[in-house]
Amino acid sequence: xxxxxxxxxxxxxxxxxxxxxxxxxxxxxxxxxxxxxxxxxxxxxxxxxxxxxxxxxxxxxxxxxxxxxxxxxxxxxxxxxxxxxxxxxxxxxxxxxxxxxxxxxxxxxxxxxxxxxxxxxxxxxxxxxxxxxxxxxxxxxxxxxxxxxxxxxxxxxxxxxxxxxxxxxxxxxxxxxxxxxxxxxxxxxxxxxxxxxxxxxxxxxxxxxxxxxxxxxxxxxxxxxxxxxxxxxxxxxxxxxxxxxxxxxxxxxxxxxxxxxxxxxxxxxxxxxxxxxxxxxxxxxxxxxxxxxxxxxxxxxxxxxxxxxxxxxxxxxx
Numbered sequence: 541x542x543x544x545x546x547x548x549x550x551x552x553x554x555x556x557x558x559x560x561x562x563x564x565x566x567x568x569x570x571x572x573x574x575x576x577x578x579x580x581x582x583x584x585x586x587x588x589x590x591x592x593x594x595x596x597x598x599x600x601x602x603x604x605x606x607x608x609x610x611x612x613x614x615x616x617x618x619x620x621x622x623x624x625x626x627x628x629x630x631x632x633x634x635x636x637x638x639x640x641x642x643x644x645x646x647x648x649x650x651x652x653x654x655x656x657x658x659x660x661x662x663x664x665x666x667x668x669x670x671x672x673x674x675x676x677x678x679x680x681x682x683x684x685x686x687x688x689x690x691x692x693x694x695x696x697x698x699x700x701x702x703x704x705x706x707x708x709x710x711x712x713x714x715x716x717x718x719x720x721x722x723x724x725x726x727x728x729x730x731x732x733x734x735x736x737x738x739x740x741x742x743x744x745x746x747x748x749x750x751x752x753x754x755x756x757x758x759x760x761x762x763x764x765x766x767x768x769x770x771x772x773x774x775x776x777x778x779x780x781x782x783x784x785x786x787x788x789x790x791x792x793x794x795x796x797x798x799x800x801x802x803x804x805x806x807x808x809x810x811x812x813x814x815x816x817x818x819x820x821x822x823x824x825x826x827x828x829x830x831x832x833x834x835x836x837x838x839x840x841x842x843x844x845x846x847x848x849x850x851x852x853x854x855x856x857x858x
Contacts, residue, residue: 593858595643597655597664606654614655615640616689620670621663622708623829625681631832632688633842637855638706638827641696645703692842694858697850699729704853709822710829712738713804715776716849717824722792722803729850730825732776737834738820744830746801748816755814758797761785766809778803778824826850 593611598604618639619625619632627635639662646661647653657664665673667682674681697704705727707719712735719730738744756763762785770788772781779791784807791803802820822828827849835845843855 593644595647595655596653597657599657601656601660603654603656611640611643612689612693614643614664616685617664617666617670618643618662619688620673620682620685621665625674625685627829627833628836629684629688630836630840630842630845631829632685633692634827634832634836634845635708635829636689636692637695637697637842637846638708640692640694641704641706642708644696645705648703695855696858697846697853698856699727699850699853704729704850706850707823707826708829708849709824709826711741711743711821712824712828712831713744713777713802713819714739715778715824716826716828716831717774717776717778717803719825721774721778721780722823722825729852731851732774733849733851735828735831735834735849737831737838738828740834741830743821745817745819746821748798748800748818749813750798750816751813752809755798756785759784759787759789759794760797761787766814768807768809773804777819779805782807 594608595611595614596606596608597614598606615636619635622639623632623635625632642662643655646655655661655664670682671678697706705719705725707723707730714734714736716731716733716735718732719725719727752763752766755766766785768782768784770781770783771779774780779794782789782791782794784794789797791805794800794805795803798816800816800818802818802822803824804819806817808815808817827845831849832845835848836842840848846855847853
């Protein structure tokens with residue numbers, strides 16, 4: 541993990557303690573540490589700061605405004621942005637470990653990686669955005685998220701000695717999906733597992749209706765008539781292939797082109813429109829967030845949740 545940015549604090553050198561993204565600089569001033577003896581005594585408090593892991597992130601796609609911040613502060617912003625703060629504490633803890641691991645995996649895999657604050661990586665929100673979202677409940681929800689992060693501080697998921705790629709999503713159709721099918725990544729810990737808890741929540745299913753013209757335009761097919769045939773589903777019921785008007789698509793193709801909530805979909809052609817029923821919400825790989833909530837409510841710990849959705853992994857502390 542030699543690519544992880546580490547904040548180096550040297551005794552007797554005045555270092556500003558950054559608390560907001562706007563005050564952070566992406567690169568340290570190397571001249572400030574020239575000719576300083578590295579043999580100066582270091583106190584225990586300074587050793588702790590010396591080991592603090594930093595992440596680089598940006599709100600712009602071109603990463604031109606990149607800044608750095610403490611990893612654990614970043615994870616607080618991600619848990620607040622990615623999971624409802626009202627979820628059970630064990631689910632929030634599972635999210636904290638998954639989010640921490642995901643960020644470090646990206647930084648460890650790609651040299652000088654700058655994390656996006658959007659769904660391109662993980663949604664990160666600031667304290668100000670939390671206040672806007674939670675309003676009068678800010679203090680209550682912030683403390684819950686902070687507790688989840690601090691109680692799992694430094695904990696990550698490992699697979700055979702390396703950081704795991706901890707994908708997660710909102711809610712499944714009752715099963716998670718394989719990373720090999722969705723992302724073309726063959727990972728032993730990102731395979732389909734049953735997630736029956738998801739079916740207990742309102743977000744489990746939804747219906748999307750659009751005009752025939754819009755349906756055909758988005759798929760790039762002729763629209764004199766619409767015929768659906770040869771629907772091939774995996775054992776977990778996610779669509780693998782489907783033929784529409786003689787054109788064969790993968791389930792992922794239709795999911796992306798029509799901006800569906802899931803690849804478990806059923807298309808119904810009406811006289812003037814097309815209705816699409818979906819089960820689940822998200823790409824389906826890794827941890828189901830509503831599944832994590834269901835497990836937490838059933839008495840499972842965050843360790844149970846993580847090792848269930850990421851089989852063959854283990855939790856370790858940095």
